[in-house]
Amino acid sequence: MATQTKLTFKEKVGYALGDTAANIAWRTVSYFLPIFYTDVFGLEAAVAATLLFLIRLSDGVTDLVMGNIADRTKSKYGKFRPWLLWTALPFAVALVLQFTTPDVSLTGKIIWAYGTSIFYTLTYTANNVPYSALMGVMTSDVKERTELSSYRFFGAYFGGVIATIGVIALVDYLGEGNENLGYQYTMYVLAFILAGCSLITFYTTRERVPAITTSNLKDDYKDLIKNVPWLILLFIGFVFVTYNVIKQSTTMYYFSHYVRNEDNFLGSLVEWGGEKGLAGLYLLSLLVISMISTVFAPALTRTFGKVRLFMMSILFSAVTAGAMYWLEANQVGSIFTLGILSEFGAGLMPVLFFAMLGDAADFSEYTNGRRATGLVFSAGTFAMKFGGGMAGFITLMILNFYKYDGEIAVKTPEMLEGIKLNMSIVPAAFVLVGVVALWFYPLTSKKMNEIEATLAERRADFDSTQSTL
DSSP states (O other), rough: OOOOOOHHHHHHHHHHHHHHHHHHHHHHHHHHHHHIIIIOOOOOOHHHHHHHHHHHHHHHHHHHHHHHHHHOOOTOOOSHHHHHHHHHHHHHHHHHHHTTSSSOHHHHHHHHHHHHHHHHHHHHHHHHHHHOOOHHOOOHHHHOOOOOOOOHHHHHHHHHHHHHHHHHHHHHHHHHOOOHHHHHHHHHHHHHHHHHHHHHHHHHOOOSOOOOOOSOOOHHHHHHHHOHHHHHHHHHHHHHHHHHHHHHHHHHHHIOOOOTTTTTHHHHHHHHHHHHHHHHHHHHHHHHHHHHHHHHHHHHHHOOOHHHHHHHHHHHHHHHHHGGGGOOOHHHHHHHHHHHHHHHHHHHEEEEEEEEHHHHHHHHHHSSSSOOHHHHOOOOHHHHHHHHHHHHHHHHHHHHTTTOOOTOOOOHHHHHHHHHHTTTOOOOOOOTTTHHHHHHHHOOOHHHHHHHHHHHHHHHHHHHHHOOO
């Protein structure tokens, strides 16, 4: 089977919509689930923090399992594509249930929160691990894969736009003042779009790179543990996801309780949605700049290389985010400016990360003569969910340390200090560790050119052998 290296615009866009689907769920959960749990659902910050941490920690194992399952899936549609078809509806249902408030006791609510969170993370895994791995078998061209990753995260950030606009605009409107019902009804709309995007990805993409796998799970895991680039990427993915989600999950707290719009910055928006409207514009601004950063990602990668660009992105994003700590509550223009600058760097990180996972899969094939693409790409969802869980835990535990109480309308200076730290210093300090890890990443541009050439020769020999049988 010959490997096609150039992808059509239609297929790139179709693939991107798969992450539009995933990010409708991911961004909704990252942005709104913590404040939904503390201010609407009725959980204490410490209870919600423990829940998010335990669910994401335990769920990390399922990513590796799902990677193996996907690698061994046999269907007329391929190994990875069919999972987008099979999980579209369950994934949509899981999103709705997670933002549904049952009329039960507090204990019942805690049980419901754990159950729906487990269901959500399992369906996310079954959908997103194969989806991520699909990029690794659509093309074997390293540069084309970077461009595909750029399309992917343009679609991902577009999903974030849909989620942000959906929640900000629809919760009050559909709930008619009842936030419990407003969140639930809003999720019906978002879930419908999520399922549709996932199905479009299934119908518009194809698998082309032959998977040279082994039936021995033990060998797959041995290959993985010896894959130094993958181990480094696993850590880096965890770090940057934690960084992003701490900031994202703090945004609603920050604008709802800290920011004072005394200079009437974009006053018409505040008139429309109050602090939520201003928070919505802030989140949308970050998503738009993230989408713009994906457009520049291929050119910047060609100029600097993936590793150096990743380091630069972390340093720039961390410094500008950390500087937000010293902004006063009424400096809304400066808050937007620093947030947008920080997000340009942050928006590049997942583009580079998932392109580099494809490189790690190539390295495994180059070194071992076999390729467990799904298992390698499971690092993506493992990092996202474990990092997201850790971020939720850190965010809520810091709020708990500063005695945050969702039922108090006017927050104390102590509570506001915790919110400010979560928006700036805490995530910035966390992500800087990723720069150190990247110093040890061995797959330079030169090395990847060597690997790509070698694999192309092997696959040509494989095709030639197959054609003579």
